[in-house]
Amino acid sequence: MSRARTMRDSATTFFTVRPLAIATFTAVLLFGEVPLVHAQADAEEEREAMVQRYQNIRSYIKGGTVQPHWMADGNSFWYAEGEPDSTVIYSVDPVANTKSALFDVERLRSVLAAELGSEPPGKGVPFASFRFLDDSEQAIRFSVGGEEFVLELDTYSLTRAPEEWAETRSRYRPQPIRDWYFGGWYQYEELSPDSSWFATIKNHNLWLRSPVGDSMMQLTSDGIEDYEWGLGIGYEWEASWSPDGQKLAVQKGDWRSVPKIPIVQWLDDPVTVDWVHYPTIGGEAPRIELYIVDVPSKSQLCVGDEFNEIDIIGWREDGSELLFVRWGRTAERIDLMAADPVTGAARIVLTDIEPGPVLMGITRWHFLEDGRRVLWLSERDGWRHVYLYDLDGTLIRRLTQGELEVYRIVTVDEERGWVYFTARGGHARPYDAHLYRVPIAGGDMEQLTRAPAQHDSRAAPYRIAFSPSKRFFLDTYSTVAKPPVVELRRADGGFLQTVSKANIDALEELGWIPPEEFVVKAADDTTDLYGVLWKPYDFDPDKKYPIIDVIYPGPQFYTHPDVFAAWFDSFATQAFVLAQLGYITLIVDGRGTTGRGRTFRHAVYRSIGRHEIPDHAATVRQLAATRSYVDAERVGIFGTSWGGYFVLRALFTAPDVFHVGIAGVPLVDLDTTAAQWLEVWTHMGLPQDNEAGYEFAANRPLAGNLTGNLLLIHGTSDISASSFPGAMKMIQALMEAGKPFDLIVGPEQAHSWSGPGATSALAAVRRYFQEHLKP
Secondary structure: OOOOOOOEOOEOOOOOOOOOOOOOHHHHHHHOOHHHHHHHHHHHHHHHHHHHHHHOHHHHOEOOOOOOEEOOOOOOEEEEEOOOOOOEEEEEEOOOOEEEEOOOHHHHHHHHHHHHOOOOOOOOOOOOOOEEOOOOOOEEEEEEOOEEEEEEOOOOEEEEOOHHHHHHHHHOOOOEEEEOOOOOOEEEOEEOOOOOOEEEEEOOEEEEEOOOOOOEEEOOOOOEOOEEEOOOOOOOOOEEEOOOOOEEEEEEEEOOOOOEEEEEEOOOOOOEEEEEEOOEOOOOOOEEEEEEEEOOOOOEEEEEEEEOEEEEEEEOOOOOOEEEEEEOOOOOEEEEEEEOOOOOOEEEEEEEEOOOOOOOOOOOEEEOOOOOEEEEEEOOOOOOEEEEEEOOOOEEEEOOOOOOEEEEEEEEEOOOOEEEEEEEOOOOOOOOEEEEEEEOOOOOOEEOOOOOOEOOOOOOOOOOEEOOOOOEEEEEEEOOOOOOEEEEEEOOOOEEEEEEEOEOHHHHHOOOOOOEEEEEEOOOOOOEEEEEEEOOOOOOOOOOEEEEEEOOOOOOOOOOOOOOOOOOOHHHHHHHHHHHOOOEEEEEEOOOOOOOOHHHHHHHOOOOOOOHHHHHHHHHHHHHHHOOOEEEEEEEEEEEOHHHHHHHHHHHHOOOOOOEEEEEOOOOOHHHOEHHHHHHHOOOOOHHHOHHHHHHHOOHHHHHHOOOEEEEEEEOOOOOOOOHHHHHHHHHHHHHOOOOOEEEEEOOOOOOOOHHHHHHHHHHHHHHHHHHHOO
């Protein structure tokens, strides 16, 4: 059996799926009922057409999102709205509280037609982006049909832009440095402050590349294979230029003691093999060094000692110190550090000791413009709060209080003395992030947004956006069932106007059924769990539907969607599209995930695998008990990467609840997982310090418990948090246990699948659930 699927960023994204042929030939042979066969084929064709439409759900939503482009006064902004063939560009002035079209569309199209010799495309503004030539904002530069133009706004005089402009723009575009086996994960050069050099990596060493003529200058010559400049703990490249452009802070990684695994290029002729470092949990880890390289002299200054992991933050504004964060191997200690660029001496500014993972998407620091103070996010009291420190390490004051989890610092208005931040908790919808502000000098917090909805989600455009002047902000809010609204408000929360509101008439005409938010009890019968449930477009409450749990239970983030049509969220896309094939689908965040404070997340502290599946099983049972249309005898579970680990866990530990599972690129077991991800993402500590926890979390010894249908999907070039050798060990355990299973191997596919393999895999996922859950 040859099938494959697509993975991206530790999850699966549903790309356009080719129509799946339905086998009606057997029905004809068995029953000879051609009219019935035709009816079934027609029904499947209709469903396939609906699935294709639902995969393009965003095209049925008009408006409701605004990407502001702030103008020179620091208050006004422009944004584009409408379809490509009918784009309107609006200008909004918060001071006057006005909104108007920025261009005279008829006049603009007329001068363009005269210059092009033909009518420009569409009926509205024939471009969706432009830029002002200078702060006077009297002339713009834009592109139509691959050609660059300059328009004088007062006279509508149009000229073609000089060709060298396009050449200059491309000249200063950074080039990729490397692409590892993660699939499409590129790292790029760093441009110097004066735009004279790109910092880059070549032949294991640090180089400079000139944007003019691509001339190169070598800065280091001691880099060798496995002991390389620019090679951090996760293979990442980090470089930070000093403000004067004279120094570069760069990591250097010593991977010589780290074991390697083979990556076989099966499609080469003849077959070739690459050997790639793969540090596993508890094993040998790379040693990271931090250097400051003086560009004129090419001298190297080593900062401090070797590190487990560092993040380079950047330089103080006067260049007096380099700032970086040092993590312990299991992230149970985090130090904010400052290094002297002359001596290399490093000092600890502050230390946070808080057992737990590195939380993805959370930036813990925000440096104030005065160059002397930093806002630091810490969970030291069980909730993530804002603390104000002096850069000499003195705690000045704690700024936020209560059972709130600060999500991010949005902006700081030092002139008026406010810190603006978003936080979750403290109300009936615990995952909704609202905007607050608190005085830098200390005092009471003020909540600035009130609508019961998500106001600051994981991705733009569903985020709070402040004007550069700090006097106004755009508030985009929605729920999974209520479409987005964009409001313009003053910094104190005062309402000015509704800038945009989504129109979903076309979506409703399609027969769209809004997702349903639900609350159930965890396996402890006490803790509330929150999730989202989807139904097919032709849902009939009198029918019984199989149910599929789309799983990825943290602990580095929560996965249930929190905004309308979360097209940027691959988990929600999986659940949404699968539902249209005739299933009830769900995403729930059990104990051990983020968003609700440290106690909730630490339910799985040093005990991964203990509570996650019991919570998901309890969810399925409660949904089946309270919704007659849920068939508890046909339950599937689908997850990728970390979610794939828990698909296996579900089939092995709760076979009475979960009957069919698809594990995509799974982390089959913790001991086969890359250390640089899981050691800092989980609460487990090192195996030698938590033998009982690791023994309990092991999946392979449980392979003999498999009674349901299991499909494993893996790529031969996967060396991310999961690995192909790890998958082979699970396969061996299943064979030794005498358990049947299905397998898809993608030759030379990494953690993210692409091309024909991705298309084939998506069809296979659909086919497998159809065959075994029979929607």
